[in-house]
Amino acid sequence: MTATNKGLQRFYEYRDRIAGLIKTMQESPEPNPLLIRFFTLINEQDKRVIDCLENHKPLIMSHYGNAGEIFAAMDIECYGPEDNLFVHQQFTKDMEESDNSPFPQDMCALTKLVAWGCLTNIIPTPTMIVAMLQPCDALSAVQEAVQNMEGWKDIPTFAPDPTYGRDKSDYVYFAGELKRMIAFLEHHTGRKMDYGKLRDVVEETNRQYEAWAEYNELRRAVPCPHNSFIGGKLGWIMTQHMKAGQAEVTEIMKMLAFDAEQKVKAKQGPLPKEKIRVMWADMIPTWADPIAAWLEQERGANVVMDFQSATPYERIDTSTEESMLLGLARRTMSEIPMIRAARGKVDYMIEDLTRLVKDYKCDCVIFPGHTGHKDQSASIGFMKEACRELNVPLLSLAADNFDPRTAPLDVMKRQIGEFFDAHELGK
Amino acid sequence: MAIINSEAFREFENDAKTLSNPALEDFRKKGGKVIGLMYHFIPEEIITAGGMLPYRMRATGSKGTEMSDSCFTQINCSLVRHFYDSGLKGRMAFLDGVVSVNNCDHIRRLYDNWKWKIKTPYMHFLCFPKKTGKEQVKWYREQLEGFRKSLEETFKVRITDEKLHDAIKLHNETRRLQRELYELRKGDVPPITGAETLSTMVAATCMPRDRYNTLLKQLIQDCKASKGRNGYKARIVLFGGEIDDPKFVDTIESQGVLVVGDVLGYGSRAIAANVDETGDPLEALSRYQLVDRPADVRIFGTSFDRNEYVVKTVKEFKGDGVISVRLPQCDLYGIEQTTLSFHLKKNRIPHLGLETEYVLESTGQIKTRVQAFLESISEARHDRNE
Numbered sequence: 141m142t143a144t145n146k147g148l149q150r151f152y153e154y155r156d157r158i159a160g161l162i163k164t165m166q167e168s169p170e171p172n173p174l175l176i177r178f179f180t181l182i183n184e185q186d187k188r189v190i191d192c193l194e195n196h197k198p199l200i201m202s203h204y205g206n207a208g209e210i211f212a213a214m215d216i217e218c219y220g221p222e223d224n225l226f227v228h229q230q231f232t233k234d235m236e237e238s239d240n241s242p243f244p245q246d247m248c249a250l251t252k253l254v255a256w257g258c259l260t261n262i263i264p265t266p267t268m269i270v271a272m273l274q275p276c277d278a279l280s281a282v283q284e285a286v287q288n289m290e291g292w293k294d295i296p297t298f299a300p301d302p303t304y305g306r307d308k309s310d311y312v313y314f315a316g317e318l319k320r321m322i323a324f325l326e327h328h329t330g331r332k333m334d335y336g337k338l339r340d341v342v343e344e345t346n347r348q349y350e351a352w353a354e355y356n357e358l359r360r361a362v363p364c365p366h367n368s369f370i371g372g373k374l375g376w377i378m379t380q381h382m383k384a385g386q387a388e389v390t391e392i393m394k395m396l397a398f399d400a401e402q403k404v405k406a407k408q409g410p411l412p413k414e415k416i417r418v419m420w421a422d423m424i425p426t427w428a429d430p431i432a433a434w435l436e437q438e439r440g441a442n443v444v445m446d447f448q449s450a451t452p453y454e455r456i457d458t459s460t461e462e463s464m465l466l467g468l469a470r471r472t473m474s475e476i477p478m479i480r481a482a483r484g485k486v487d488y489m490i491e492d493l494t495r496l497v498k499d500y501k502c503d504c505v506i507f508p509g510h511t512g513h514k515d516q517s518a519s520i521g522f523m524k525e526a527c528r529e530l531n532v533p534l535l536s537l538a539a540d541n542f543d544p545r546t547a548p549l550d551v552m553k554r555q556i557g558e559f560f561d562a563h564e565l566g567k
Numbered sequence: 568m569a570i571i572n573s574e575a576f577r578e579f580e581n582d583a584k585t586l587s588n589p590a591l592e593d594f595r596k597k598g599g600k601v602i603g604l605m606y607h608f609i610p611e612e613i614i615t616a617g618g619m620l621p622y623r624m625r626a627t628g629s630k631g632t633e634m635s636d637s638c639f640t641q642i643n644c645s646l647v648r649h650f651y652d653s654g655l656k657g658r659m660a661f662l663d664g665v666v667s668v669n670n671c672d673h674i675r676r677l678y679d680n681w682k683w684k685i686k687t688p689y690m691h692f693l694c695f696p697k698k699t700g701k702e703q704v705k706w707y708r709e710q711l712e713g714f715r716k717s718l719e720e721t722f723k724v725r726i727t728d729e730k731l732h733d734a735i736k737l738h739n740e741t742r743r744l745q746r747e748l749y750e751l752r753k754g755d756v757p758p759i760t761g762a763e764t765l766s767t768m769v770a771a772t773c774m775p776r777d778r779y780n781t782l783l784k785q786l787i788q789d790c791k792a793s794k795g796r797n798g799y800k801a802r803i804v805l806f807g808g809e810i811d812d813p814k815f816v817d818t819i820e821s822q823g824v825l826v827v828g829d830v831l832g833y834g835s836r837a838i839a840a841n842v843d844e845t846g847d848p849l850e851a852l853s854r855y856q857l858v859d860r861p862a863d864v865r866i867f868g869t870s871f872d873r874n875e876y877v878v879k880t881v882k883e884f885k886g887d888g889v890i891s892v893r894l895p896q897c898d899l900y901g902i903e904q905t906t907l908s909f910h911l912k913k914n915r916i917p918h919l920g921l922e923t924e925y926v927l928e929s930t931g932q933i934k935t936r937v938q939a940f941l942e943s944i945s946e947a948r949h950d951r952n953e
C-alpha cells in the first residue's frame with residue numbers, strides 16, 4: 141500500500157465511523173440536534189479531504205492557528221495531522237503503537253503521535269505543508285523531523301515565523317509572513333487569492349468568535365449554565381480544526397449560546413447543586429469527559445472556564461487587505477488558545493489566569509501539568525503567586541493532555557479529591 | 568587524560584571549572600561591567616563594543632536544584648534548573664546584566680523567573696526568529712538596534728558602528744584562532760583532547776577577549792610543539808547543544824576514544840564562520856546569527872543542512888563515529904538526535920545517542936555505553952575491511 145493509500149484508507153475509516161455515529165444519534169429517542177450538526181461538519185470535512193486525496197487536488201497539512209481563513213478564501217482544503225488521530229483515539233491503538241517511536245518518550249503525546257503517524261504513513265501526505273512554529277518547541281521540531289521522512293521530503297513547505305511580543309510591530313511582521321504564505325500558496329496551486337472572498341470568510345469567523353464570546357459570558361453565571369468544558373470543545377474544534385468561515389459553525393455557537401441564555405435566565409445549571417467552580421489552567425485534555433463526569437457527580441464541581449474556552453473576541457477589521465492580514469496576524473499570534481497561553485512572556489498567561497478566576501468566580505485552579513507544556517511548568521511559581529494573591533488554592537498535576545496513561549484517572553481523582561478536602565472546597 | 572602541557576591551557580582549564588576567574592575579577596575590579604548571556608544567538612560583539620564583558624552563563628559546580636524547584640518542575644530541563652538555582656544562591660552575583668532570547672520553552676521562562684526573583688540590575692530580552700531569510704535578518708537587526716540603545720542608556724556608553732567593527736574584528740580573531748586549533752585535531756596525532764578543547768572554548772566566554780586571544784595563540788604554539796596523542800581506539804565527533812562540562816567529554820574519552828571534532832554550541836557551531844567585517848555591523852551580526860553560521864536546531868527548515876554539517880565534520884575530522892547527547896526533556900535536541908540518527912544511518916556512520924543531566928551525576932552508564940559503541944565501531948571496521 142502506498143503512503144497516500146494508507147492515509148486515505150484511514151480517512152475512509154474515519155468517514156464511515158462518524159457517519160455511523162451520526163446515524164445512531166439520529167435514531168436515538170432524544171436526538172441532540174446540536175451534536176448531530178457538529179459531527180456532520182466533521183464528516184463533511186473528512187469527505188472533502190478524501191476527495192482531494194482521491195483526485196489529486198491541492199491539499200494542505202497544517203495546524204490550528206495558522207490563519208485558516210486564508211486557506212478557505214483560496215478554496216484549498218486543509219487537515220491537521222493529529223485531528224483525526226485524537227477524534228478516533230478510543231477506536232485505535234495508535235497511542236500505544238507510538239510508544240515504539242524512535243522519538244523521545246518525554247515529549248507531548250500529540251507531537252509523538254504526529255511523528256509516528258507520518259513515519260508509518262497513517263497520516264496521508266498532502267500536496268503542501270504550512271508548518272506552525274508556535275507555541276512550543278516540540279511542534280516545530282517535529283514538523284521539521286517529518287520533512288526528513290521517506291515520502292514527506294519533497295513536499296513544498298512554508299512556515300510563518302511568529303515573533304514573541306504583542307506589539308503592532310509584531311503583527312506587522314507576521315502579516316508580512318502571511319503575505320508570503322499567500323504567495324507560496326498561489327505559486328503551488330496556481331490559484332489567486334481573492335480578497336473579496338477573504339473578507340466574506342473573515343466576517344463569518346468574526347461572527348463565530350463573537351458568538352463564542354457571548355457564550356463564554358454566559359458561563360460566568362452562578363450556577364454555570366452548562367457542563368464542564370462544553371464551549372471550548374466545540375468552539376475550538378469548529379473554529380480551528382475545520383474549514384474556516386462556515387456559517388453552520390456560527391449557527392451552532394449561537395445555538396449553544398441561546399441554550400445557555402435560557403438556562404441562565406431560569407437560574408438552572410447541569411448540577412443539582414454547584415459546589416465548586418474550577419478554573420482549568422490548560423487546554424482541554426482528551427480524557428476530559430470522564431474526569432468532568434466524576435467532578436460533577438462526585439464533588440459537585442464544574443470546570444467553568446479553561447484556557448481552551450477562553451478565546452477573547454476581537455473583531456478583525458475587514459475594510460482593507462492590510463487590515464485583514466493585520467487582524468489575522470493578531471488573532472493567530474495572540475488569541476488562539478494554546479498559542480495565547482504559551483507564546484510570549486509569562487505575564488500574558490498570568491494575566492489571563494487572574495482575570496478568568498475573578499470573572500468566573502472560581503474557587504480553585506487545577507493545572508494539569510501537561511508533559512509538553514514545559515513553558516507552563518516553568519511558570520508554576522508565577523501561578524502559585526497569582527493564586528495566592530487571588531486567595532484560591534492551586535492544584536498541580538503531572539498529566540499528559542493526550543495520553544491518559546501518563547496519569548491514570550484514578551490517581552488524578554484521588555489527588556483532586558484530596559485537594560478539595562484539604563481546602564474544604566464544596567463543604 | 569590531559570595531554571597538553573601548557574600554561575595557557577592550565578588557565579583555560581581552571582576558568583572552565585569555576586564560574587568566576589581571576590581575569591574576570593580583575594576586569595570587574597577596574598570597574599568593568601559583566602553581561603550574562605543566557606544562551607546563544609546573542610551577539611557578544613555588541614557588549615564588547617560597549618566596553619563590557621560578555622559572559623556565557625553556566626552553572627558549573629552547581630550542587631543541586633532544590634532552590635529552583637518551586638519555580639520549575641521535573642519536566643524542565645536540568646540546565647535551566649541548575650542555572651536558576653545558581654542564580655538564586657548568588658553564584659552569578661558578579662553579573663551586572665542578563666540578556667536572553669526565546670531560544671526554547673525552558674530558556675524563555677528561565678528569563679521570566681530570573682527577572683522575577685534574581686533581579687540582576689539590567690535585564691534585556693531579544694526576540695530571535697525561528698527561521699532564516701532576509702525578512703528575519705531585518706527583524707533581528709531591529710532587535711539588536713534596540714539592544715544597543717538599551718545598553719547605551721543603562722550603562723552610559725556609546726556603541727558606535729566603529730566600535731562595533733572593532734569588536735567584530737576582535738571576536739573574528741578569536742574564531743580564527745579557534746579554527747586553527749581545531750585544524751590541529753584533524754591530524755592522526757591530535758595534540759589536544761576533546762575535553763581540553765571544550766575547556767579552551769568555554770574559557771573564551773568568561774574572560775576579556777584580548778587576553779583570551781593572547782593565551783590561545785600561546786596554546787596553539789604549545790600544541791604545535793607537542794607530540795600529540797596516538798594509541799586511541801576510535802576518533803569521535805561529538806554532537807549536542809550547549810554542553811559546557813569538560814568532565815562529560817573526559818568521561819567519554821576515558822574509554823579510550825578521542826573526541827577529535829564536534830558540532831556543539833561551544834564548539835564548531837560557534838566558530839565555523841566569521842561575521843562580515845564590512846557594511847552595517849548590526850546587519851552583519853544579525854546575518855551571522857541567522858544565516859552565516861551553521862544553523863542551530865531552533866532554525867526551522869535547516870534540518871538537512873544541519874545533518875549534512877555533521878556528516879561533513881565527520882569526514883573532515885576523520886571520525887569513526889558520532890556520539891550525540893541530549894538533556895532529558897529537551898524537545899529540540901531530542902527530536903534532532905532522532906533525525907540525525909536516521910541521517911547517519913543512511914550515511915553508514917556509527918552513532919551513539921546519549922542522554923545526560925546538566926550536572927554529571929553518575930558516569931558508569933555513559934562509560935558502559937561508550938564501551939559497547941566502541942565495540943560496534945570495531946566490528947563495523949572489521950566488516951568493512953573484510
Ligand code: SF4
Binds near residue numbers: 277279512
Ligand atoms: S499540545 Fe502543547 S506541547 Fe503539545 S504540541 Fe501543542 S502546544 Fe506543543
Ligand code: SF4
Binds near residue numbers: 644645670672673897
Ligand atoms: S538543553 Fe534543550 S531544553 Fe535545555 S535549555 Fe538547551 S535547548 Fe533548552
